[in-house]
Amino acid sequence: MSESLLRVVPTVPDWVPAQDAADAAALVVSAMCPGAGELVACRYAEVTFIDQGANFEAVGCPVCTAPLDGDWWQERMDDAYATRFATLDTVTPCCSATVSLNDLEYHWPAAFARFELQVRNPGRGWLSPDEAAQVSTVLGSTVRQVFSHY
Ligand SMILES: [Zn+2]
Incomplete structure (x- = not known):
């Protein structure tokens, strides 16, 4: 059984929204994914690799x-x-740049977060830039998207 997850996370790895902002953002994302299987808001005690x-x-x-x-x-x-992902900075071997593991060029995208809105089998593709901006406004943080396939 394979499944897809559309995961919407704050841009800053250790940022977590207030409960009411999280609930409101979940409603917004849910409305954007009418064919989705399930939407779960996940909070993690520590920064987690998404x-x-x-x-x-x-x-x-x-x-x-x-x-x-x-x-x-x-x-x-x-x-x-x-x-526990408290330190994400690293030095790249190619050009000795100090960068966060969160800012490497992941193909497809990946992220680090303590909060995510996880849409199971979303029945659609990526949120458009406009949709992502709407979620950001409600959540109170800019967001990144990760599209997972298992
Ligand atoms: Zn480099």
């Missing part, structure tokens, strides 16, 4: 756009996980 599942294809450097080695990335993830 992965794209089988949609993971590659990771690149956001500064010089060089592809990053998968083993290098996995080791940096392990290091960061050891800090």
Whole structure:
């Protein structure tokens, strides 16, 4: 059984919305996904990697756009996980840039967050920029989207 998840998360990994803002944003997203299976708002005690599942294809450097080695990335993830993702900064091997693991070029996109609106089998694709802006306004934070396939 495969499933898809459209995951909408705050841009800043450790930012969490107030309950009423989270509820309001869930309603907005729900209205945008009328064919969806289920919508869940998830809060995590610690910053969590919001992965794209089988949609993971590659990771690149956001500064010089060089592809990053998968083993290098996995080791940096392990290091960061050891800090419970409190420290996401790392230095890229290609151009020695200090960047956050949250800001690497993930193909497809991935993110780090303590809060997500998770739409199971959304029955549609990405939210449009306009729709994402509406969610941002209600939530009180700019958002990123992750589309996961398992
Ligand atoms: Zn680079």
